[in-house]
Amino acid sequence: MDGFSALYIFMLAAFTGYEVISRVPVILHTPLMSGSNFIHGVVLIGAMVALGKADPDEPMQLLLGFIAVLLGAANAAGGYIVTERMLAMFKAGGRKREGAQ
């Protein structure tokens, strides 16, 4: 990709991120941090490409690529389940009454 097109993507994505978050209520700060934590878990596909293009005869490349995919998958799966669990509590609009146990 040529450098300047990438710079434009960087800039537009930065403004998008800023806009998307700018009016978020405090109540959602933690779930949102967790949610964005999940979204950068897409690093997994980058890791898959890195491992997929690694030379099978070079153990160092394989090891690092393996670590990258392992960590990336953990970021994505863990980020999803944690966020989903947090947000599931808001499902009933916070009106469920049977809470006490």
Next chain:
Amino acid sequence: MTYNWFVSASYFAVAVVFILGLKAMASPVTARRGIIWAGFAMVAATVVTFFIPDLRNIGLMVLAIVLGGGGAWYLGKTVKMTDMPQMVAIFNGMGGGAAAAIAGVELVKGTEYGAMTSTLLVLGAIIGSVAFSGSCVAYAKLQGLMKKTITLPQQNTINFFLTMLTFGVGLTIGYADNPGGGEIFFFFLLALALGAVLVLPIGGADMPVVISLLNAFTGLAVGFKGFVLGNPALIVAGIVVGASGMLLTQLMAKAMNRPLKNILFAPITGEASGSSGPVEGTMRELSALDAAAVMRYASKVVIVPGYGMAVAGAQHKVWEMAQLLEEGGVEVMFAIHPVAGRMPGHMNVLLAEAGVPYDKIFDLEEINADFAQTDVTLVIGANDVVNPVARTDKSSPIYGMPILNADQSHNVIVVKRGKGAGYSGIENALFYKDNCRMLYGSAQEVVAEVIAHVKTLEA
């Protein structure tokens, strides 16, 4: 790096859904939908990636996905809600580590890149490594594995030189034609040390801000990796998270009235308050029975939850007590400080879990004027966020932080495990005030006792 048409189109759709999902997550009504959309997009992105032509090491790849994804899924599924902040920290660190490891593969391969790609490759490696080791330290602190904040002598000088050295070494090997394994190893060691050294001295209420900052860092690192690998979906997702994470970090820092540079370079330490002298007066105890009576016959009770409630897992009991009081005609409200717990919104999540309706939960700005008309403020496991020293004592490290004005209510009851100082190690002047009584014990047991007494009062 070229992808075929199918893969590229899918990645484009994935990027769009990520942004829509994040946008949906910014509103309570649509938040759950947002994460589910994003989840589908992530699965799609992963599946589609297998269709990239000439991909090797597929077996190893599947093994890593199953191990990493499965392990993290299990951990995330079984962890207690109370421990969510450190889970966010550790999963974020793994993302940073993945970005750094990708850079490692590229450096070891010694592929020749242009100046801009090489620079971003190295920057991504440094930022990813910092996010990884920093998050690990943050995890250790929140999990209670590391109790103390460690400040090195000349901390800021060390930070500065370590940063310079890391960037220097990084750019040197980034531009080198074929850097040696030892040099690459040394570079990553430096970057990892930098992350640890940056986060080690930070503690107390500053932790959530740091986690948010590290989250933004990982986003940036992922974005830079996207450029190196020529993958726009990675760029978009990474930079969107980087930018929104930076904004979220600033919002949190602002809520605490602590500029980001103070958080990073002038951490709160308990000793700093020594200059203000010891707080005058004594702490007075009261029994669970008295507490029950005072609240039962009050007309308005405000509950201020803090990390102590989270640790004790007392949110269900607290809500049970609040409902009981409401049945007796007492008006009950919950007041949540922006940084109560270890993360903004942490208390909201826990109270939502217990079933407390939104309309009973109030932010600092919404409720602070109400304290003067409140009969009883019940502080459960919160400390620094109700410390009036933040308003009065210029020498205090938390001076200027907005606090809940619990001290202005007619009576204050503080539920606390013991007599020690708060998480930041600062003495709380509220505990020594005439209108304040201490109720010692674990939040769970104390509140259960109060509930029992309220019930006998009814009978």
